[in-house]
Amino acid sequence: MDILSAFGDGLWLAMQPANLFAALIGCIIGTLIGVLPGVGPVAGVAILLPVTYSMSPVGALIMLCSIYYGTMYGGTITSVLMNVPGETASVVTCIDGHKMARQGRAGAALAIAAIGSTIGGLVATLAVMLVAAPLSKLSLLFGPPEFFALVLVSFTLLVGLAGDSLLKGAIAALFGLLLTLPGMDPLTGVGRMTFDSPQMLSGFGFVPVLMGLFGISEILLNVEQGQRGFSTAPISSLWLSREDWRASAMPIVRGSVLGFLIGVIPGLGAATSSFLSYALEKKLARDPSRFGEGAIEGVAGPETANNASANAALLPLLSLGIPGSATVAVIMAGFLIHGITPGPFLFKDHPDIVWSLIASMVTASVILLILNLPLVGLWVRILRLPYAVLFAIILVFTVIGTFSVNGSMFDVAVMLVFSVIGYVMRKFGFPMAPIALTLVLGPQLETSLGQSLVMSEGSLLVLFRSPISTVLMLVAIGSVLHLALRPVTRKGVQMLRGHDSEV
Numbered sequence: 001m002d003i004l005s006a007f008g009d010g011l012w013l014a015m016q017p018a019n020l021f022a023a024l025i026g027c028i029i030g031t032l033i034g035v036l037p038g039v040g041p042v043a044g045v046a047i048l049l050p051v052t053y054s055m056s057p058v059g060a061l062i063m064l065c066s067i068y069y070g071t072m073y074g075g076t077i078t079s080v081l082m083n084v085p086g087e088t089a090s091v092v093t094c095i096d097g098h099k100m101a102r103q104g105r106a107g108a109a110l111a112i113a114a115i116g117s118t119i120g121g122l123v124a125t126l127a128v129m130l131v132a133a134p135l136s137k138l139s140l141l142f143g144p145p146e147f148f149a150l151v152l153v154s155f156t157l158l159v160g161l162a163g164d165s166l167l168k169g170a171i172a173a174l175f176g177l178l179l180t181l182p183g184m185d186p187l188t189g190v191g192r193m194t195f196d197s198p199q200m201l202s203g204f205g206f207v208p209v210l211m212g213l214f215g216i217s218e219i220l221l222n223v224e225q226g227q228r229g230f231s232t233a234p235i236s237s238l239w240l241s242r243e244d245w246r247a248s249a250m251p252i253v254r255g256s257v258l259g260f261l262i263g264v265i266p267g268l269g270a271a272t273s274s275f276l277s278y279a280l281e282k283k284l285a286r287d288p289s290r291f292g293e294g295a296i297e298g299v300a301g302p303e304t305a306n307n308a309s310a311n312a313a314l315l316p317l318l319s320l321g322i323p324g325s326a327t328v329a330v331i332m333a334g335f336l337i338h339g340i341t342p343g344p345f346l347f348k349d350h351p352d353i354v355w356s357l358i359a360s361m362v363t364a365s366v367i368l369l370i371l372n373l374p375l376v377g378l379w380v381r382i383l384r385l386p387y388a389v390l391f392a393i394i395l396v397f398t399v400i401g402t403f404s405v406n407g408s409m410f411d412v413a414v415m416l417v418f419s420v421i422g423y424v425m426r427k428f429g430f431p432m433a434p435i436a437l438t439l440v441l442g443p444q445l446e447t448s449l450g451q452s453l454v455m456s457e458g459s460l461l462v463l464f465r466s467p468i469s470t471v472l473m474l475v476a477i478g479s480v481l482h483l484a485l486r487p488v489t490r491k492g493v494q495m496l497r498g499h500d501s502e503v
Contacts, residue, residue, distance in 0.1 A: 030070020
C-alpha cells in the first residue's frame, strides 16, 4: 500500500503542467533524435543535457528520460520506412519491418511497434515500481567495500559487452577513468593534475566531455560519410487485422518480460534485448521461414523488448546508483549536475523526485503512443531536409548549450578537444559506452576504495569482509577470467571444428 501511495504522489507531481510539458518536449525531441540515423540516444541525451541545467530537478530528469524513451521509438520509423536503423536497438526491426513496408504494410508495422513499445514500457515500469524500493532498502547494507565491488562488477560486465575487441573495450574504460583524475582528490581535497589552471580544479565537466565524445564526434562521422538524404516507403493504414493481433500478442508478452530482465543487468542494454527477442520468436515460431519475409512477430517482440529494457535500465541506477547502459550513465550525469546522488539513499532523501520519475515512465509511454502514430508523416518530411542543415543546427546548439552551463569558453574548448578525440577513437573502432560509464562512476570507485582502505588501515582483505562484497568480488574476478580466457576458448573451438571438418 505504501508503494501505491508513493506512486500516486509521484504521478500527481509528474502530471503537473510544467513536468508534463517537459515530458512532451522530451518525447518530441527524442523521437526526432531517433529518426535521425547516426545520432542515437547517448549523443541525443548528451547534447540536450545543458538545456536541463536551469530547470527544476524533477522537470530536468523527466525530460532527459523522455528523450531516451523517444529515441527508442524514433529509430523504429527509419528502420521500417527506410531500412536504416536510427539507433542500435532498432537494427533488428529492419529485418521484417522494412519487408512489411515493401509489401505495403508499413502502417501495420509502425502501429504494432508503437503498441508493443507502450505495453513493454508500462510492464517494465510496474516491475520497477514494485522492485526499486525493496532493492534500495537492501542496498542500505552496502558500505564502501560493497560499493567498490558493485562498481567493479559493472565495469567488467560493460567492458566485456562493449564490442568485439576486449583490448579496445579495456582501453576505453581506462581512458574514462583517467579523465576523472584531474581536479580535487575526493579524500584529501588536494588538487592534482591541474597544471596550475584554476578551471581544472573542478576537473573535466560531464557536459563538455560527454557532448564532445558522443555528440559532435557522431556528427563528424555522419558528415564524413556524405549522407544527403533518404528515400522512404509509403505509409499505409495503421489499422491492425485480427490475425495481426493474434500473431503479436504472445511476442509482446515475452518481449516485455525478456526486456525487463535484460535491462536490469548493467551493460547489456536495449540492443541485446531486441536481438534476443527476435531469436526467441524465430525459435518458437511454427514456421521460422516467415522471419525475414515480413513476419509481424519479428517487429512486435523486439520493439517491445527494447522499450521494456530502456525503462528497466533505470532500476539499478535508482536503487544502487549503477547505470545500466551508456545512455543511463549520461542521465546519471544529469542527476549529479542537480546535486542528487542516485543509489540507496535516493528513496529516503528524495522520494518526490524518484517516484515522479517512475510515474513519468507511464506518462511518457502514453504521450509517445498518442503523439507518434498521427505524426509519422511529419517525421518523414523532416528526414527530407538536407543533412548538412540538420547537423549544422545541432552543432550550433551544442556549442551554445555547453557555454550556457557555466558561461565558460574553457568548457567549449574542452568539448571541441574531446569531439576530436571521440572522432579518432570511433574511426579506430573503440567503443564509447565504457568511457561514459567509467567517467561517471570513476569518482565513486575511487572514493569507495579509499574509504575501504582507510577502514582496514590499508588491507585489501576488507573487500571480502561481508558475504555481499565477497560474492560481488568473486563475480568480478570470474568475469575478468572469462574475458581473459575467451580468445583462448574461441581458438580452441575453431581448432576442434577444423579437425572435425578434416575427419
